[in-house]
Amino acid sequence: MFHHLVHLDIVIFSLINSHHALFFDRFFMLVTWLGDGWVVIPVVGAVLIIFTPRSIRARTLLIAAIAGTLTGVCNTQIKRIIARPRPLVYFAASSATGDSGQVHVLGERLRQNSFPSGHTATAFAAATIVFLLLKRKFFLVFIPAFIVAYSRVYVGAHFPLDIAGGALLGCGIPALVIVFFRQGVFRTPSAIRERAHD
DSSP: OHHHHHHHHHHHHHHHHTOOOHHHHHHHHHHGGGGSHHHHHHHHHHHHHHHSOHHHHHHHHHHHHHHHHHHHHHHHHHHHHHOOOOHHHHHHHHSTTOOOTTSOOOSSOOOSOOSSOHHHHHHHHHHHHHHHHTTTTTGGGHHHHHHHHHHHHHTTSOOHHHHHHHHHHHHHHHHHHHHHHHTTSSOOHHHHHHHHHO
């Protein structure tokens, strides 16, 4: 079962990665940076500040910061534990000549720690945070997250299973953090003060 899953993973990667053109090279090289923390953090912060009422703004930003940080930490630790080779290394190893030329690589030629995709986890964490904290008004934020995920395969940085793992991580951890806060498992200082006055 696992063997078939990995085989399908490689087939889908090859299907996506082998179909490229100059326009899409430029487009996906730009889009893939939307999964970088230095891009996502200020954008999500600005959106939450603009659309969150002042009375709950600090609490909302704190929840978002915790959710995003936990996602990043978990993603990094899983990468180190699994240590899956990147497509560049996999195809070089599986080639009789050691040639990885069949992989269309754009940007940095990454070699290790492929699973899960950090860019995808970051993009989906940002989308989930905005979607849940702003009361589902922003469901379209998942569209750029999906495009970022696709871009990671297109640029040759990840296999499809890597982006699937990143997406699950990016959705799951922020959702759990937000649920815990809403259920009172975690309490912000303001929530503690409000409860003390009840």
